[in-house]
Amino acid sequence: MTDAVPNYTDYLKLGQLLELQGGLENDEQQLIPDELLFIVVHQALELWFKIINRELRLARDQLSAPTVAEETVPHVVHHLRRVNRVLELAVDHFKVMETLTPQDFLGFREKITPASGFQSSQMREMEILLGIGSKQRVRYGKVDPIEHLEKLAESGPAGACAWARVQAVQTEATFQEALRGWLYRTPIHGSMPTDPDDDAVVSSFIASYLENFNGFIDRQCDKLKASMPDAGDSTKRFAESKASAAAFLYAEDTSPEDRPRLQRTRAGLLFIESYRTLPLLAWPRLLLDTVVELEQLTLIWRNRHARMVERMIGRRVGTGGSSGVDYLDQTTKIRIFTDLWAVRTVMMPKDTLPPLKNPEFYGFAK
Numbered sequence: 001m002t003d004a005v006p007n008y009t010d011y012l013k014l015g016q017l018l019e020l021q022g023g024l025e026n027d028e029q030q031l032i033p034d035e036l037l038f039i040v041v042h043q044a045l046e047l048w049f050k051i052i053n054r055e056l057r058l059a060r061d062q063l064s065a066p067t068v069a070e071e072t073v074p075h076v077v078h079h080l081r082r083v084n085r086v087l088e089l090a091v092d093h094f095k096v097m098e099t100l101t102p103q104d105f106l107g108f109r110e111k112i113t114p115a116s117g118f119q120s121s122q123m124r125e126m127e128i129l130l131g132i133g134s135k136q137r138v139r140y141g142k143v144d145p146i147e148h149l150e151k152l153a154e155s156g157p158a159g160a161c162a163w164a165r166v167q168a169v170q171t172e173a174t175f176q177e178a179l180r181g182w183l184y185r186t187p188i189h190g191s192m193p194t195d196p197d198d199d200a201v202v203s204s205f206i207a208s209y210l211e212n213f214n215g216f217i218d219r220q221c222d223k224l225k226a227s228m229p230d231a232g233d234s235t236k237r238f239a240e241s242k243a244s245a246a247a248f249l250y251a252e253d254t255s256p257e258d259r260p261r262l263q264r265t266r267a268g269l270l271f272i273e274s275y276r277t278l279p280l281l282a283w284p285r286l287l288l289d290t291v292v293e294l295e296q297l298t299l300i301w302r303n304r305h306a307r308m309v310e311r312m313i314g315r316r317v318g319t320g321g322s323s324g325v326d327y328l329d330q331t332t333k334i335r336i337f338t339d340l341w342a343v344r345t346v347m348m349p350k351d352t353l354p355p356l357k358n359p360e361f362y363g364f365a366k
């Protein structure tokens with residue numbers, strides 16, 4: 001028996017793929033061109049979600065090893081950068097969608113009710129893989145997106161498959177957990193969490209950082225007061241920013257049991273961001289930049305989708321029953337990597353940082 005010679009059509013399963021745009025009628029000929037476009041854009045984005053979820057799993061797996069070798073970090077960055085490029089491309093799909101006019105969309109919108117992107121299990125999979133917390137998830141009325149998918153499992157095989165996908169991902173570790181574990185192990189002034197005097201090194205780093213930070217804020221405040229004698233409220237804001245920097249670095253927002261771990265994790269994050277020009281920290285800082293970019297791009301995607309929806313249906317109720325654009329706008333406030341955003345508020349210029357100890361550890365050895 002001879003091996004079959006590969007050909008383009010068979011390899012890409014184009015026969016099956018091009019049969020999948022028949023809509024509810026299962027017959028593409030019965031669809032107006034606008035509806036075919038509507039289906040294809042959704043399917044294209046679902047394929048991209050598939051790639052995103054695969055890359056996120058690869059990035060998470062590499063970062064969640066008990067010790068992550070230095071040469072592994074570029075691989076993690078590689079997977080995340082691919083996610084970012086796909087997200088940028090995904091945003092552009094809405095331009096194509098906008099060639100559909102509001103009136104033409106109304107021509108077939110009614111028949112697809114109550115189907116909605118709200119039921120996209122791959123979108124939920126992406127959110128869960130990234131590490132969205134239950135508190136961060138937006139509900140409309142009492143409808144929780146995950147519970148909604150659970151109910152959909154009763155609607156037939158496709159609903160059951162979507163729910164199985166979401167159930168499975170809920171048992172997996174998240175990228176956020178992997179990232180936190182890795183940040184926790186950041187060497188601070190050359191000290192590792194397993195070193196006997198690590199607690200003292202970390203405490204001293206946080207204390208000296210805050211001391212310099214307070215001085216930095218005081219200088220800004222004095223400058224403002226000198227140029228604006230009635231700067232009452234602003235003075236208060238400067239005082240608050242000192243208090244919130246301390247609350248962040250001392251992890252006052254978590255339970256006393258979890259506090260030491262979160263303190264060290266945030267200290268690791270701050271250390272990478274502050275001493276980012278050190279050779280050993282070059283890839284770690286790129287990793288953090290890439291995660292921030294990823295979250296920024298998901299927010300841009302959400303916002304771009306909401307603006308496209310507003311252009312298409314105004315302030316109408318969504319086919320999924322939500323308040324439509326109002327609901328979507330609420331989702332643009334979701335933040336998963338909250339610490340990566342928060343650390344920006346407590347950063348300082350290079351020349352105000354506490355002096356680096358053990359510089360040779362970070363690649364300056366002669």
Ligand code: HEM
Pocket residue numbers: 041042045046097100105115116117118119120123145305309312313317318319320321322323324325327328331
């Ligand atoms: C004419 C085009 C579109 C309109 C009018 C539209 C409208 C809406 C509305 C109103 C919602 C809120 C839930 C609801 O009540 O239905 C929603 C959610 C959603 N849509 Fe679209 N959409 C469009 C195209 C797309 C496309 C092309 C995608 C790509 C996959 C998409 C993916 C989603 C997702 C993932 C959600 C859930 C968002 C979340 O809960 O965070 N939509 N859409």
